[in-house]
Amino acid sequence: MTRYTTDNGTVITDAMVERWAEDAEQGFAHSTVTPVTGRPWETCTEPMKPRTVRMPDSLWRLVEQQARSQHLGVSAFVRQALAHELES
Numbered sequence: 001m002t003r004y005t006t007d008n009g010t011v012i013t014d015a016m017v018e019r020w021a022e023d024a025e026q027g028f029a030h031s032t033v034t035p036v037t038g039r040p041w042e043t044c045t046e047p048m049k050p051r052t053v054r055m056p057d058s059l060w061r062l063v064e065q066q067a068r069s070q071h072l073g074v075s076a077f078v079r080q081a082l083a084h085e086l087e088s
Contacts, residue, residue: 002014007071042076044079063077063078066081
């Protein structure tokens with residue numbers, strides 16, 4: 001039996017995974033699934049564009065490290081850090 005634990009401490013069992021797989025195979029018959037545009041985990045609804053920023057490798061490694069420690073992608077971490085800095 002494989003054991004998984006979520007970030008909030010919830011244990012995911014094989015039985016739970018099997019139940020979820022059955023639900024998916026049946027098309028989530030007992031659920032209401034509402035399509036969501038964009039990335040539902042991001043609160044910003046403003047359109048985003050990629051930007052290029054030059055920085056030394058040592059700084060980039062720190063950015064990646066901090067993003068990982070906060071369970072964020074690098075882009076989300078940088079947006080959050082910039083917003084925090086500019087709000088001060």
